[in-house]
Amino acid sequence: MPPHPITLVAFDADDTLWQNEAFFRLTQARFADLLADHAAADHLEERLIAAERRNLGHYGFGVKGFTLSMIETAIEVTEGRVPASVIAELIAAGREMLAHPIELLPHARAAVTQLARQHAVLLITKGDLLDQERKLAQSGLGDLFDGVEIVSDKTAAAYAAIFARHGHDPAACLMAGNSLKSDVLPVLAVGGHGVHVPHALTWALEVADPPQGHARFHAIRDLGELPYLVETLRGDR
Numbered sequence: 001m002p003p004h005p006i007t008l009v010a011f012d013a014d015d016t017l018w019q020n021e022a023f024f025r026l027t028q029a030r031f032a033d034l035l036a037d038h039a040a041a042d043h044l045e046e047r048l049i050a051a052e053r054r055n056l057g058h059y060g061f062g063v064k065g066f067t068l069s070m071i072e073t074a075i076e077v078t079e080g081r082v083p084a085s086v087i088a089e090l091i092a093a094g095r096e097m098l099a100h101p102i103e104l105l106p107h108a109r110a111a112v113t114q115l116a117r118q119h120a121v122l123l124i125t126k127g128d129l130l131d132q133e134r135k136l137a138q139s140g141l142g143d144l145f146d147g148v149e150i151v152s153d154k155t156a157a158a159y160a161a162i163f164a165r166h167g168h169d170p171a172a173c174l175m176a177g178n179s180l181k182s183d184v185l186p187v188l189a190v191g192g193h194g195v196h197v198p199h200a201l202t203w204a205l206e207v208a209d210p211p212q213g214h215a216r217f218h219a220i221r222d223l224g225e226l227p228y229l230v231e232t233l234r235g236d237r
Contacts, residue, residue, distance in 0.1 A: 006193065006233050008168040009115045009226075012177025013125035013132065016223070017112070018139055019103040021201040024066060027093045031070050034086050039077040048073045049204050056205075060152055062128035067094030098131055102138040105199075107224035112144045114227045123148045124162060124175065126182065154182040156189040163192070174233070176226055181208035188216055193233065197223055 014020035028048070032041040039047070051069040059065030070090050074082040115121055123145045125132050132150045136142050147166060151158050163170045174193040177183025184194030185208060195218045196210065211217045218229055 005172065006119065006174050006230055007172040008120045008122065008163070008166065008174070009230060010122040010124045010162075010173065010175045011112060012175070012179065012183045012197075013123055013135065014127070015178040015199040015201070016105070016176065016183070016197055017108040017123075017141065018105055018135065021199065021203055023097050023100055024203070025201060027066075027070075027097055030093055031074075031090065034089060035074055035077060035082075038082075044073065044077060047077060051076075053205060060128065061126050062131055063094055063097045064128055064131075067091065067097075070094075098134075102135050104139060104141075105223070107222055107226075109141060111223040111226045112141055115230060116144050116146075119230070120146045120166065120168070122146060122162070122166065124151070124154070124159075125149070126151050126154050154179075154186055156186040159187050159192065160190045163190070174230060176220075176223070178202070179206040179208075180210055181206050184217065185211065188214060192216065193218065195220060195226065195229065197226070 011017060028045070031048070032044055035044055048069060051073045052066065055065055055069050055072070059068055067090060070093075071087055074086060074090065112121060121144065123136065123141075125148075127150070129150055136148065142148070149162050151162075159175070160170065163173050170187075170191040173187070174195060175183055175187040176195040176197050178197050178199040179202070180196055184196050187194040188211060193216045197220055210219070220226060220229060
């Protein structure tokens with residue numbers, strides 16, 4: 001048995017428990033159609049990503065920052081001549097994203113339910129507070145968690161503070177998520193276990209290389225494999 005059996009299992013939300021990036025991609029395609037007369041789709045994507053990157057410190061993560069970055073990009077590529085009707089459509093697209101129904105990913109409910117029987121379970125997510133609370137409420141998973149943490153960014157310091165606040169040694173904590181950059185690498189940095197649960201779509205600003213030869217890094221195909229992995233780390237298998 002490892003010296004620190006797992007006592008706390010934490011889950012990412014967007015694109016780990018429910019769909020998220022797919023809706024951003026659909027809106028981005030709509031954005032490209034609206035600006036097709038002013039910029040090619042690939043150039044527009046580059047400009048939008050650049051705007052999102054420089055705006056993270058101002059707007060944070062989530063739909064609202066994405067919408068503002070689309071508007072800013074539209075103004076830039078049209079040299080200030082973007083019609084008001086296009087701005088209105090972008091605002092409407094953002095509102096639609098904020099109201100989109102939740103679509104749980106395969107095995108999400110079963111994995112959280114099974115692990116909650118023997119472990120403390122947390123939801124750790126980043127982004128807009130109101131939107132994340134809405135999605136959690138619609139997911140029907142809220143009552144399964146012992147705690148919910150909505151942070152402005154997922155850094156090593158943020159994870160260390162969360163684990164300490166809930167009374168768990170980082171070495172006994174496991175975080176599962178689709179983002180290597182946000183859900184895995186900072187958890188490994190504080191001594192926890194990071195589990196990569198891949199999703200077909202990954203936002204450009206979340207792309208990172210997997211760690212090589214790290215004993216606390218784990219990769220699974222989907223959440224259906226997570227309970228078995230946790231059992232092996234507990235020494236039950």
